[in-house]
Amino acid sequence: MAQTKRDQDRAEKRDEIIAAARTLFIETGYEDTSISRLAAAAGVAPNTIYWYFKDKDEVLVAVLDAEFSDGMAEYLQLPVTDAAERLFWVVQRLERVSRLVSTVHSRLEASEAINLWHERFHTISEGILRVSLQHAGLSSDRIETRTKISVFTMEGLLAHPMSEADKRIICRELVTA
C-alpha cells in the first residue's frame, strides 16, 4: 500500500497544478499563462510541471476534463425541461469558459491531444443535443442536420458576444420544427 500512498500524493499534487491552471487559463487565457506563472501559482518550479504533464497542452486537457465533468454534472441536474431553455443554459454556462473554447479550436492542428479531446467533446455534445431535438419534436430525417447546425451556432454564440435576449431567440429558433 506504500505505492498507493505515493500514487495518492502524486495525484494530489497533480490536482493542485490543475486547480491553479484552471483559474489561470479561464481568467487570464491559455496563451497568456506562461508555465512560469502557472508554476508560481502552484508553488513549484517551472520545470516541475513537466514531471506531472508531458507538455502545456496536456495541462489544458486536464483542465478541460475537470471543467467538462463539472458542467455535465450541473446539466444533468437542470430542473428546466424546455429544450430551448436548456440550450440557452448551456450557452450561458459555456460562456464562462469561452476563452477555453476558442483556445481549443485554435490548437486543434498543433496538438493531437487537444484534437482527440475536441472530437470526444463533440461526439458527446451532439448525442445530447440530438436527444433534445427529438424531444422537441423535430422530424427524424432532419435531426442530424439540425443537430450540427445547433452545435455550430452555439459555438458561434460563444465566440461572438450578443445580448441575452438575442441568444434566447436564437436558441428558440434552433429547436423550432
Place this chain on the structure above:
Amino acid sequence: MAQTKRDQDRAEKRDEIIAAARTLFIETGYEDTSISRLAAAAGVAPNTIYWYFKDKDEVLVAVLDAEFSDGMAEYLQLPVTDAAERLFWVVQRLERVSRLVSTVHSRLEASEAINLWHERFHTISEGILRVSLQHAGLSSDRIETRTKISVFTMEGLLAHPMSEADKRIICRELVTA
C-alpha cells in the same frame, strides 16, 4: 511627383511582402510562419518587415484584406442563383483559407486590429447573407435570427471537416423556410 514615385516603390515592396505572407499564412499557418521565414520568402531581413508593418498582426490584416477582396470579386460574378448553392460555394471558397479563419478568431482578444477587421467582415457578410435569405423567401421576422445562425453554421463548417454532401445538406437546410 518624386514623392509619388517613392510612395509607389514603397507600395510595391509592401505588396511583395503581403504576397509572400499570403502564401505562407495560408499554406503553413500564421503561428507557424515566423517573421524570419516571411522575411526570407520576401527577400529581406527580418526587421525590414517592421519598416512596412507595425507588427505581425498588421501583416495578417493586409493578407485578409487581399484575400477578402479577391473572394468578394469571385462571389459577385457567380452565375449560380440558387441560394443554397451560393452558400455552399462560399463555404468551399472559405475552406481554402480555413487556417486564416481560425487564426482570426484566436487572435481577436490579443489584437485590436484583427478585432476591427473581424467586425467589419461580419457586418458585410451578414448583410449579403440577409439578402440571400430574403431572396430565398424567409419570413421577415425570422431573417435576423436565421442570418446569425447561418453565419455561425458556416464558421462551424469551416472549423470542422465534413463531407461535401453533408455540407450541401446543411446549406440547403439553412435557406429552408
Place this chain on the structure above:
DNA sequence: GGATCGCCTTGAATGACATTCAACAGACAA
C-alpha cells in the same frame, strides 16, 4: 543503522520567437 534505490525537485541551459535599437547606405535638396 547505514547503504541503496527511485521518485521528485530544481537551477541552469537551449533554441525559437517577436520586436527593438543603433548604425549605416543611398537618393535628393540646399
Place this chain on the structure above:
DNA sequence: TTGTCTGTTGAATGTCATTCAAGGCGATCC
C-alpha cells in the same frame, strides 16, 4: 559639399516552452 530623409540591416533584448544534469529525500533492504 553638406545634411536630411527613406530604407536596410546585424546584433541585441526579453519572453517563451521545453530539456538536461545534478542532487535531495523518503522508503526499502541488509
